[in-house]
Amino acid sequence: ITLHSLPASPPGRCVVTTLHVLGLEFEEKHINSIAKEHKKPAFLAMNPRGCFPVLTDGDFIIAESFAIAMYLCNKYEKGENRLYPLQPEVRGKVDQLLFVGSVLYDAALQYLNLLGVIYDGGVMAPEKLPGVYHALGLCEAFLQGDFMVGDHITLAVLDIFMSCGLYLLDLVDFNDYGAYPKTVAWLKRVRNWSYFKTANDEGMKELENIYRPLLAKNTQNRS
DSSP states (O other): OOEEEEEEEHHHHHHHHHHHTOOOOOOOEEEOOOTTTTSHHHHHHHHHTOSSSEEEETTTEEEEEHHHHHHHHHHHSSSSSSSOOOOOHHHHHHHHHHHHHHHHHHHHHHHTTHHEEEHHOOOOOOOGHHHHHHHHHHHHHHOTTTSSSTTSHHHHHHHHHHHHHHHHHGGTTTTOOTTHHHHHHHHHHHHHHHHHHHHHHHHHHHHHHHHHHHHHHHHHOOO
């Protein structure tokens, strides 16, 4: 199994966490995004969208973080208390929350203007902050018990936490969680899980070291 991604990529870290939880051995090939390696023919042959992560498993190639995580669970997961439950009703709830996770991630990306800051000399978009509050409200509404759905860890926890804005918002020290007590408690609990630290700490630090200096530089250039 080979994962083509970057430690700084939140969707890539979704897949890394899934691989760790499943106990699968894998190789990571880091994409040089600054050189736009993911837009070159060799990468586009794997994923015509030109986005990462992409996973290869022998001759099989699959892209999109949620699809990759589902594939890994479908192929390799055994036993009970599965990340991707077999019961249609529970799996349906997990799938629903994965779609919600995309809304959360998009809200954070737009507020931080993550790609614009890194690649285009952009700055944050404070006018997008209401979208973040809306996303946090969704998270608060969907939090049921300790695991969002069911009574054990599922992809709903791994992928929503990993790829949504809740983790990305740390880049700007966002702390306006007063209206979202369930989300605060959930974040605190999840951050202490060992496999989240394994998959996230290095990548988040790398992203922070890229984003924060560029944001300061771009903001100063516009003043």
